[in-house]
Amino acid sequence: MDDPVDPSDLGGASGWGRVTAPADVEPEPPFGERWQGRAFALTALTMGRISGRNLDAFRHALSRLDRTRYLDDGYYGRWLHAAELMLVDSGVLARGAVEARARRGRGEDVPEPADPPVAKPDYAPTAPGSLRTVDAGPRFAPGDPVRARREPPDVAPPAPSAGPVGRGPCKLPRYLRGTPGAVTAVRPAHVLPDTHAVFAGEHPEHVYTVAFAAPDVWGPGADPHVTVHADLFESYLEPR
Amino acid sequence: MTDDDPGPALRTAALEELLVERGLVDPAVVDGFVRTYERDVGPLNGATVVARAWSDPQFREWLLRDGTAAIASLGFTGPQGEHMVVLEQTEQVHHVVVCTLCSCYPWPVLGLPPSWYKDPAYRARVVREPRTVLAEMGLDVPPERRIEVWDSSAEVRYLVLPRRPAGTDGLTAEQLAGLVGRDAMVGVAEAVEPS
Numbered sequence: 540m541d542d543p544v545d546p547s548d549l550g551g552a553s554g555w556g557r558v559t560a561p562a563d564v565e566p567e568p569p570f571g572e573r574w575q576g577r578a579f580a581l582t583a584l585t586m587g588r589i590s591g592r593n594l595d596a597f598r599h600a601l602s603r604l605d606r607t608r609y610l611d612d613g614y615y616g617r618w619l620h621a622a623e624l625m626l627v628d629s630g631v632l633a634r635g636a637v638e639a640r641a642r643r644g645r646g647e648d649v650p651e652p653a654d655p656p657v658a659k660p661d662y663a664p665t666a667p668g669s670l671r672t673v674d675a676g677p678r679f680a681p682g683d684p685v686r687a688r689r690e691p692p693d694v695a696p697p698a699p700s701a702g703p704v705g706r707g708p709c710k711l712p713r714y715l716r717g718t719p720g721a722v723t724a725v726r727p728a729h730v731l732p733d734t735h736a737v738f739a740g741e742h743p744e745h746v747y748t749v750a751f752a753a754p755d756v757w758g759p760g761a762d763p764h765v766t767v768h769a770d771l772f773e774s775y776l777e778p779r
Numbered sequence: 780m781t782d783d784d785p786g787p788a789l790r791t792a793a794l795e796e797l798l799v800e801r802g803l804v805d806p807a808v809v810d811g812f813v814r815t816y817e818r819d820v821g822p823l824n825g826a827t828v829v830a831r832a833w834s835d836p837q838f839r840e841w842l843l844r845d846g847t848a849a850i851a852s853l854g855f856t857g858p859q860g861e862h863m864v865v866l867e868q869t870e871q872v873h874h875v876v877v878c879t880l881c882s883c884y885p886w887p888v889l890g891l892p893p894s895w896y897k898d899p900a901y902r903a904r905v906v907r908e909p910r911t912v913l914a915e916m917g918l919d920v921p922p923e924r925r926i927e928v929w930d931s932s933a934e935v936r937y938l939v940l941p942r943r944p945a946g947t948d949g950l951t952a953e954q955l956a957g958l959v960g961r962d963a964m965v966g967v968a969e970a971v972e973p974s
Contacts, residue, residue, distance in 0.1 A: 550879030550930065551907045555900035560916050561893065561962045569816050569891045574788040579891070580812035581794055581804065589803045598881050612787040614882065614897040619787055623794065632797060640793035641785035668861045669934050710932050712879050714906065727862055729934045746933045757907055765926045767906050770933035 546609035547602045551714035551757070575615040582622040590622075590629040591659035594669070595736035599708040600624040630658035660738040664730075671743035673728045678773055679747055683722045686779045687715045687749070687771060694731060694774055695739045707736030711775040715767075719779055720751040723768065731772055744773040821890035822961035824855045825938055828888060829964065830955035832865075833943045843867055846938065850888060860887035860936055866929065867940045868966070873920045874939050875913065875966035877905045878931045885936035889961055896965065906930060916967045939963065941970040 570576035586597040600621035601609070608620045626632040633652035642649045665671070679685060691709050710732050726746040734742045753765035785793070798804035828850055832839040842849040846863035850856075863885060866874040878884065879902050884892040895901055895916070905912045909926045913919070920926060929937050941963040947955060950973065962968035 547881055548879070549899050549902040550877075552899075552903040555903045557915050558901045558904065558912050559895040559898050561895055561967065562917060567893050569821070570813070571894075572788065574791040576813035576817070577795055577809060578787065578791045579816065580809040581791065581798065583812060584804060584808070585798075589798065601881055610899065614892075614894075616787045619791055619794065623790075631801070631803070636797060637790055637793050638785065640797055641789040644789045644793055644796075645785060668858075670861050710880060712930060712932055714879070724864075726933070726935050746935065748935070762908075762910060762926070764922070764924075765909055765928065767928045767930060769930040770935045772933060 544606070545602045545708075545713075546604060546606045547598075548713050550712045570615075578615040578619040578622070582618040585622040585625055590625040590631055591662065592625050592629065593662070593664065593735060595707065595730070595732040596625060596628075596738075597621055598710075598732065599736040600628075602708050628658075629660070630655045662738040665741060669729045669735075671728050671730055671741060673743050673745065677725045677745040677747075679722045679725070679745075679776065679778070681722055681724060684719065684779050685722055685747075685749060685776045686719050687711060687717065687751075687769075688775055688777055689717045691733070691772075691775045693733075694742050694744075695734050707733045707739070709733050709775070711771060712769060714756060715751060715769055715771075718751050718756050720749040720755070722747045722776075723750045724748040726770060729772070731774070733772075733774075746770050746772055747776065749776065816886075816891055820857070820886060822888075822959075822964065823956065824853075824890075825885075825888035825961070825964045826956040826959035827952075828853060828855070828938065829940055829959045829970075830952045832940055833947075833955055834952055839940075842940070850938070855887040857887040859883065860885050862935050863888070863938060864935055865938050865940050866927070866966075868942045868969075870924070870942075872925045872927055873913075873966065874927045874929060874937075875905060875909055876929045876931065876937045876939060877902060879903070879906055880930075880932055883931045883934075883936065885938055888938050889964060893961065895967075913967060916962075918968055939966040944970050944972040946973055 586592055604620050609617050623637050627634050633655050635652050639649050639651045728743040728745050730741040730743050734740050748768050749771050751767045753761035832842050842865050846865040850863050882892050882897045906928050909928050958971045963970045
């Protein structure tokens with residue numbers, strides 16, 4: 540998969556300052572500004588019904604935003620940009636249509652692009668949500684030593700309907716890649732985002748909670764009394 | 780972005796207009812979504828779960844063994860809560876939850892995530908230096924207490940069961956729930972002692 544300018548994969552990234560202390564933002568309503576609630580709802584509707592895509596495709600859209608689009612307008616800003624990207628991918632809106640309409644909204648006389656041909660993916664989920672069952676038993680058991688792969692394998696080639704988006708997202712955080720850990724729990728199977736996001740099949744896999752000792756992740760200087768747990772799909776793991 | 784950018788409020792209005800014009804969105808449905816998350820889904824649901832666990836040992840045991848079923852028994856189900864796991868704070872272990880990839884959060888019990896949870900600084904740093912980050916957020920975890928950081932990188936969603944504060948023996952479930960803030964259920968604060 541293409542490395543890396545994925546602005547959403549933030550674990551361990553340096554250069555961020557102090558966190559926002561909760562007391563500084565209390566009491567906090569769900570939506571600080573009216574547009575945020577509208578953007579939330581429009582995105583939720585877009586990721587399924589309107590664009591014919593899915594939650595994983597939405598997360599993939601987030602990870603395909605450039606850093607500015609990802610960060611500048613905050614959480615609901617990035618939702619809005621990802622919704623627009625999904626709608627353009629599905630041919631529901633032309634590229635630039637939202638921008639043009641927004642400019643007209645503030646009085647600019649700009650032309651609006653013509654509607655493109657609709658290109659919704661040929662896709663329907665096999666069941667609601669992302670929980671699935673798989674026939675094969677889990678490959679790993681609690682206590683098993685494992686390693687997070689550096690590069691998870693392609694489980695399936697991208698489907699033709701994936702269009703310009705290539706391979707889907709991989710929800711193996713970068714900071715854990717190549718790190719040894721141990722399985723602590725076997726979770727139910729879920730659809731695999733890598734393929735589901737690009738309509739190359741659900742390919743459900745068992746999910747494991749894997750414990751990583753902080754010094755194994757960050758180096759010998761890390762606090763030995765810290766463990767990081769992550770939920771990882773079976774194809775993200777190898778035995779060690 | 781340049782000064783030319785219309786900004787998110789205008790963009791949102793534009794997007795809604797375009798979708799309404801195409802018959803793809805009913806503004807009343809959008810209103811309904813917003814209202815649900817403003818009024819019905821929020822951390823009070825999680826606090827109700829915690830208060831029940833504090834006062835009912837059988838429920839607590841069920842909650843820790845099968846969080847999804849125990850939480851569903853109180854009526855809290857829905858998107859981002861399909862498979863719930865509950866983590867119990869103890870004297871020995873402190874749990875804290877994050878999603879380094881996209882701010883995943885257990886909506887049915889906690890509502891939509893607060894600003895600090897979505898803050899790139901929290902997402903980037905809490906996996907690397909949790910004790911420091913928690914201290915910045917006002918929670919000093921004793922050095923001898925282990926810290927377990929949970930990165931919700933797949934679809935498992937976590938709820939932290941805080942320790943029950945001292946001096947709460949005679950309180951009703953409703954009064955107990957009032958001591959449980961959202962931040963305690965993510966692991967960046969403790970439950971509040973009654974005043």
